[in-house]
Amino acid sequence: MSRRISDTLRLLGEQLDPKRRVVRAGDLIYRAGEAFDNLYILNSGICKMVSLTADGREQLVSLSFRGDWLGFDGLADGHYGADAIAMDTGEVWSVPYQTLLDVSKVCPEVLHALHTSMSKAIARDRDSLMSVCTLPAVARVADFLLNWADSLADRGMRTDQITLRMTRAEIGNHLGMTLESVSRALSRLARDQVIGFATQGRRDVQIPDAGALSAFVRRHLSAAPALLQ
Amino acid sequence: MSRRISDTLRLLGEQLDPKRRVVRAGDLIYRAGEAFDNLYILNSGICKMVSLTADGREQLVSLSFRGDWLGFDGLADGHYGADAIAMDTGEVWSVPYQTLLDVSKVCPEVLHALHTSMSKAIARDRDSLMSVCTLPAVARVADFLLNWADSLADRGMRTDQITLRMTRAEIGNHLGMTLESVSRALSRLARDQVIGFATQGRRDVQIPDAGALSAFVRRHLSAAPALLQ
DNA sequence: CGTTCGATTGAGGAAGATCAATTAATGTGG
DNA sequence: CCACATTAATTGATCTTCCTCAATCGAACG
Numbered sequence: 001m002s003r004r005i006s007d008t009l010r011l012l013g014e015q016l017d018p019k020r021r022v023v024r025a026g027d028l029i030y031r032a033g034e035a036f037d038n039l040y041i042l043n044s045g046i047c048k049m050v051s052l053t054a055d056g057r058e059q060l061v062s063l064s065f066r067g068d069w070l071g072f073d074g075l076a077d078g079h080y081g082a083d084a085i086a087m088d089t090g091e092v093w094s095v096p097y098q099t100l101l102d103v104s105k106v107c108p109e110v111l112h113a114l115h116t117s118m119s120k121a122i123a124r125d126r127d128s129l130m131s132v133c134t135l136p137a138v139a140r141v142a143d144f145l146l147n148w149a150d151s152l153a154d155r156g157m158r159t160d161q162i163t164l165r166m167t168r169a170e171i172g173n174h175l176g177m178t179l180e181s182v183s184r185a186l187s188r189l190a191r192d193q194v195i196g197f198a199t200q201g202r203r204d205v206q207i208p209d210a211g212a213l214s215a216f217v218r219r220h221l222s223a224a225p226a227l228l229q
Numbered sequence: 230m231s232r233r234i235s236d237t238l239r240l241l242g243e244q245l246d247p248k249r250r251v252v253r254a255g256d257l258i259y260r261a262g263e264a265f266d267n268l269y270i271l272n273s274g275i276c277k278m279v280s281l282t283a284d285g286r287e288q289l290v291s292l293s294f295r296g297d298w299l300g301f302d303g304l305a306d307g308h309y310g311a312d313a314i315a316m317d318t319g320e321v322w323s324v325p326y327q328t329l330l331d332v333s334k335v336c337p338e339v340l341h342a343l344h345t346s347m348s349k350a351i352a353r354d355r356d357s358l359m360s361v362c363t364l365p366a367v368a369r370v371a372d373f374l375l376n377w378a379d380s381l382a383d384r385g386m387r388t389d390q391i392t393l394r395m396t397r398a399e400i401g402n403h404l405g406m407t408l409e410s411v412s413r414a415l416s417r418l419a420r421d422q423v424i425g426f427a428t429q430g431r432r433d434v435q436i437p438d439a440g441a442l443s444a445f446v447r448r449h450l451s452a453a454p455a456l457l458q
Numbered sequence: 459c460g461t462t463c464g465a466t467t468g469a470g471g472a473a474g475a476t477c478a479a480t481t482a483a484t485g486t487g488g
Numbered sequence: 489c490c491a492c493a494t495t496a497a498t499t500g501a502t503c504t505t506c507c508t509c510a511a512t513c514g515a516a517c518g
Binding site for chain 4: 459460461462463464465466467468469470471472473474475476477478479480481482483484485486487488
């Protein structure tokens with residue numbers, strides 16, 4: 001899988017000749033409301049998508065890792081629907097949507113990469129909804145950590161220790177709970193030995209055994225009624 | 230907008246020569262886990278996507294209306310990620326993904342229609358997450374009704390009276406609350422005169438003034454902390 | 459006309475929010 | 489490099505929202 005993502009990135013880099021930009025934590029990649037022109041590909045680093053409603057509600061709607069595309073949300077109505085913000089040093093490639101279409105005609109793999117990435121984005125968004133709707137707070141945090149670790153694993157990175165580049169407030173916002181609940185959940189997970197904290201600072205989370213963390217989630221399902229037919 | 234959707238459907242019908250199938254409430258369009266081959270286009274009727282986890286959690290992840298495409302979620306890993314179930318009598322078109330790609334080469338509009346639809350799906354999924362994460366139960370139900378009405382409006386249909394083809398349990402599942410909370414929320418909305426119930430049966434909801442319903446949501450925002458940078 | 463399924467409503471309880479105080483990490487200017 | 493200021497995180501006490509359990513009512517259907 002790590003191979004897959006690197007290979008895809010190499011292909012895209014060669015075929016699309018994207019504009020490359022180095023970003024640092026906090027840098028804006030695009031802003032909600034801006035005219036849609038480019039799609040972005042995250043070559044390295046981590047990104048968050050933050051959506052803001054007219055009535056002032058703010059939501060961290062998704063996270064992106066190496067190989068992910070950004071900006072789909074702007075395609076339909078010609079304007080991006082959220083802010084894309086770097087959470088870390090990284091490199092972002094940008095490609096005009098039109099260029100992408102042109103290249104796709106001679107290189108179908110590029111189009112397939114786009115579709116695969118959009119499909120994954122949809123699947124991930126649904127997983128988020130599932131998590132928020134069906135899991136109690138502690139399990140939601142555990143599930144969040146598992147998903148982060150999975151994302152790293154897909155990219156061939158270590159998953160026994162992950163560095164969350166987010167505050168408790170951001171995590172809570174993304175998971176639909178308060179920062180205090182996030183903190184309590186993490187303390188609980190640490191007390192139950194399914195996660196650990198690194199020596200310095202509590203933003204580094206150790207996951208010695210993903211299976212145990214996964215089992216923790218299963219143990220904390222609140223008996224939900226079936227929907228069925 | 231209604232024009233747009235009809236026009237797009239006509240184009241797709243002509244260009245793709247899809248297989249057409251009439252479905253009735255409860256009919257399965259595709260099943261989670263099935264091999265991905267086709268994309269589906271909803272020519273009429275309403276559809277729900279239901280996702281099921283390994284540990285038995287069930288989630289109504291999204292709803293689809295006339296003109297929406299179904300099946301994107303299967304593109305990335307070759308298997309559909311949810312069940313697609315008709316909630317009403319309707320007609321579903323199916324098109325092999327490969328056919329779609331072939332036609333796209335001679336008719337770029339088709340590809341653009343696909344991308345637009347995927348982009349909208351992503352935007353809608355994010356709206357769902359936003360709603361679940363930032364709104365209290367009553368407001369969530371109100372927002373749900375507003376979104377449904379908007380979907381109808383986009384298709385040129387009446388929005389002052391909508392027929393929910395869902396039980397309270399299904400609505401609750403989709404919105405992350407119990408069926409009792411949905412019932413109480415609807416009673417509350419009716420008491421506050423922002424919705425009404427039709428003479429017969431309580432599945433028909435009248436929305437005399439969408440603005441008033443929208444204002445109700447705004448009045449019931451729980452003061453949330455800002456995320457900012 | 460009774461049976462079944464869905465919806466409503468009430469009472470009590472629990473999960474998580476809110477408020478508040480403390481501690482830990484991070485950053486800044488001297 | 490240190491004292492101080494600032495921001496983030498933890499933890500506790502209380503309160504609110506929503507869930508759970510239960511009874512009743514209504515609608516649909518054989």
